[in-house]
Amino acid sequence: MALEGKLLIGQRAVSGNANPINAINPATGETLEPAYVGGGKEEVAQACELAWSAFDTYRETSPEERAVFLETIASEIEAIGDDLIERAMAESGLPRPRMEGERGRTCGQLRLFASVVRAGEWLDVRVDPALPDREPMPRLDLRQRHVALGPVAVFGPSNFPLAFSVAGGDTASSLAAGCPVVVKAHSAHPGTSELVGRALQKAVKACGLPEGVFSLLFGSGREVGAALVADPRIKAVGFTGSRSGGTALMTIAQNRAEPIPVYAEMSSINPVFLLPEALKARGDKIAEGFVGSLTMGAGQFCTNPGLVIAHEGTSLDAFLDAAGEAVKESPAQTMLTPGTHEAYQEGVAYYAGHDGVREVARGQAGSGTNQCQAGLFVTTAADFLGDETLQRQEVFGACSLVVACASNDELQRVAERLEGQLTATLQMDDADLDMARSLLPTLERKAGRILANGWPTGVEVCHSMVHGGPYPATSDSRTTSVGSAAIFRFLRPVCYQALPEGLLPEALKDGNPLGVSRLVDGKREA
C-alpha cells in the first residue's frame, strides 16, 4: 500500500498545512518518505465534530456489533501483511521478531476486548427492584448501567509503534467502551500510524459505522495535541509517554470549562528487591535474569528494571560481579529515535558524574547511529536517601542503579521513599518470606503490580493485569492501561429510576436479554 502522508479524518484523507514531519530510520539516520504535513486547529475541530456526531449512535451499538468491529480491525491490520512489519522496523529500529510479536499482541488485544464487550461485565448492571410495600416509604424500581464517556483523544509513545499506538490498548479499550477515538500520531512512526489508521478506516466502513468513530491526526504536540485535549467534544484522554508530556496534558484538561479525566502512563523505575536468602542461594541466576530484562529491546520499556535494592555484603558483591560481566557482554542496540538516544546518554552521564555513584559495568559500544551502551551503576542507601534527584531519575533505556543498604531499616526507608511505580519486584526464597511480608504493605502503596521471582518487563494482556500505579507512574492510580479492566476508564454509571420497560436500555430490561452478570439487590448473579 502506497503511503500518502495525509491526515485521516473520518473516511477522508486530508492534507495538512503545518510543518512537514518525516520519520527517520534510527539505525541508518535515513529520512523516510513520505512527509507528513501536520494539521492544525481546523483539522482538530473537524475530527472532533465528526467524533461527536458519531457518539450517540456508536455508543448504543449492540455488544455484538461492537465486538465484530474490534475483530474486523484486527483482521484489517493482519491484512496489511509484511508492509506493516517492514515500515515499523524502519521507523523504530526494532527487530522483526519484536515487531511481529507486537502485531500479534495488538490484534490479540483487540480480540480480547471483543470478548470483553460480549461478556458485558463492563456494563456493571445493577438492579434494585421496587418494594411497593416497604415502610415508611416504598422503594421505586432502580437500575444502573455504564455508558460511554464520549470521544477520547489518544496519544501513543514511541516505544510500541503498534501495541500502544493507533490501534493499541487505549484505542481498543475506548472503542470497546463505546467511545469514538481521535488519535494524535507519534511523530516517530507516522508511516506505521497511517497503515494502521487506514485499516481502522476500512473496518469502520465495513461495519457500517458512522465515519467519526475514528480519526488520525498528524502534527505538533504543542498545537494539534493541545487543541485536541482542549476541544469541548473530547471527554477523556489516553496518553503514554514522558512525565512532562503527561503533566502538560493534565494541566490543559483541568483548565477546561469542563475538566476531563486524563489517563497518563508516565514514568516508573520499577524497583527490584533482592532479598537476602535468594541473593545468597542464586545470585548468579538472578543476575542473568536481571540483565536479560534490563537489556531487552534496548531497555526501552516503561517496566524496565531501573533500580535494584539489596543488603550490602558478599552476596551483593557477587551479584554485581555476575551482572557486570553480563552487561559488559551485552551488544549495543539501536534506540528508537535520536531524541531517545540523546536523553539516554544524558541520563547515563548523570550517574557517571555523580560523586555517590560508582560504575559497575558498561555494555559494548556500537558503531552505528543512535546505538546505546547498557549501563550498571551502584550507590549506597545513604547517598540515595540523601539525594532527591537520584530517587527520581528515570533513565529510559538499558541502565540501572543498584542501591546497597546497610540494614533492614535502611532498606525499608529506601522502599518508603520511592515515588509511585508501575511495578515492584521481589526476588525471594521461602526463607525470605517474613521480610517479604514486612515489605509488602509499602510496595502495595507504591506500585500497581507486585511480582515475585520474575521480571517486570513483559506485561500480560489479561483480566487481572494492572499496568498503572500511584503518581507519577500514572495520573490516576485507580485504573490500568493494559488488560480488560482498561475499559472502565471510559465509562460512567447512569441510574434509571422507574423508567417504563419501553424506555429502558436493552442491558437493563426485564429478563436480562443480554445475559450479563448483574448485581440484583446487592447479590451477584453470574
Added chain:
Amino acid sequence: MALEGKLLIGQRAVSGNANPINAINPATGETLEPAYVGGGKEEVAQACELAWSAFDTYRETSPEERAVFLETIASEIEAIGDDLIERAMAESGLPRPRMEGERGRTCGQLRLFASVVRAGEWLDVRVDPALPDREPMPRLDLRQRHVALGPVAVFGPSNFPLAFSVAGGDTASSLAAGCPVVVKAHSAHPGTSELVGRALQKAVKACGLPEGVFSLLFGSGREVGAALVADPRIKAVGFTGSRSGGTALMTIAQNRAEPIPVYAEMSSINPVFLLPEALKARGDKIAEGFVGSLTMGAGQFCTNPGLVIAHEGTSLDAFLDAAGEAVKESPAQTMLTPGTHEAYQEGVAYYAGHDGVREVARGQAGSGTNQCQAGLFVTTAADFLGDETLQRQEVFGACSLVVACASNDELQRVAERLEGQLTATLQMDDADLDMARSLLPTLERKAGRILANGWPTGVEVCHSMVHGGPYPATSDSRTTSVGSAAIFRFLRPVCYQALPEGLLPEALKDGNPLGVSRLVDGKREA
C-alpha cells in the same frame, strides 16, 4: 452529653487557637454554645500523621472486623439519643421528623456499607491462573484485588447535618474501603458534628482500632480545609457543597506534588421535562407533585427541581396556574443559615429583575428570621438559550424556572445546552414514549440519574443509585456519592504476579477463603 467545643484528634479532645465559631439557630437568630475554637496547620498535621500511621493496619482489617466497626458507629450514634436530634434541629432549623429520618438514613447507610464490606464485591477479585504450557510464552499466575487509597479528607454541606456530614456517606464509604478519615466539620452544625464525632471515637476504641482511623477538625475552610487537602498523607477528598468551594479544593489537589482525586458534589438544577401528553392528561397532578418536591425542606436539596421544560400552550398555561396556586399557598420556611438565606434572596431577585423572566407566583412571606418565600418563574426557550447566566443559575432553595419551548426542536436545544446534572426527570405517558426516546441520549450525557414520573428529591441509598453526574454536578462523573458503589471512589487495583501462597492477601488465596465473587479467566463466579 455536655459539648466541649474541642477538636477530636484520634482519641484526644484538643483545644484550638484560631477564631472561635458558634452555631446560630437560624429560626431564632440565637447564638448556640459552646464556641468551637478553630484549629490550624498544627492540628491538621497531627490528624494526618495519626491517619497515616493507622492506614496500613486499618486497610488490612478483615471484612468482618470492618463491618462490625461500621455497625458499632451506627449503634453509638443511636445511643446519643434525643440530644442529637435536638441539637441538629437547633443548628439547622429543620423539623424533628426530618432529623429523625436523617438519623435513620445515616445509620442505615452505615449498616448497608457493613453488608457491602462483607459481600466483597468491592475487592473486584480477578484471577488468571498460570498457563505453563501456553505457546509461544507461558502465562504466569496473575491475581488482582482492590486496596484502599489512603487517608481521606471529608467536607460535608450544611443541608444534611447527619447523612452527608461527620458520619455520612463519604465517611461511611471511605471507612468501608479501608481508608482512615479526617473530617473538616461544617461551621453551621459544630455541636451535631461533635456529638457524632464522639460516637465515632467510641466506636474506634470499642473495636480496638488504631486511633488515627478517625479525626474531626473545626476551623476555617481557607486555613484548615486547604491545609488538609494539601497534606501529602491525604490521598483523596470527599466534598459536598458549592461549586466555588468544590473547584477551590480541586485546584489545591491538582497542584500538589502528588495530585489526588477530589470527589466534589457541587451544583445541579435538575431539569424536569413535562412531555405533552402527560401534561395534557394530568397537568394538575404533576403541578401538585412538582410543588411538593420544590418546597420540601425549604428546597434545600441538591436534587431540588430548579428547572422545568415544556412546550408552550394551553396545557403549560394550566400547569402554571395550578403550580402557581400551590406555590402561593406554600408556607414560609426557615433556611439553614443566614448565608443560605441571603444567597437565596439574591437568586430570586435575579430572576425577578430579569427582563426575559416573568414571576408566576411567590409563596407566603414569613415573620421569623431567615425565612424564605418560595418562587416560581417562567421564561421562553429563546430567552433561556440567549442568556448563559440563566442556564447556569442555581438558586439553592425553593425556587424554580419554567422554560416554555415553541417547538420540539427548541426543546431539544434547551436540553442540549444544559450543563451536567445530578438528575433529569421525565413526566410522561405512554403516548410520549417516542419523544422520551429522542430525549434519552441527551439526558444520559447530561445526568447521573434519569427518572420517569417521579421527583428528583429523595435519593434512595441502594446499589443502583447514582448520585453523581457530569461536571459541574460533580468533579468526577465516573462515581457516585450515594449508594454502595460510592466505595469504589476510595479504592485502586493491585496486581500480584506469581506470589507464593504465603504472601498472597487473604482475598486472593487459593480456595477463595473469603467466599467472594471472582472473575476467573474472564468468567464471573458468583
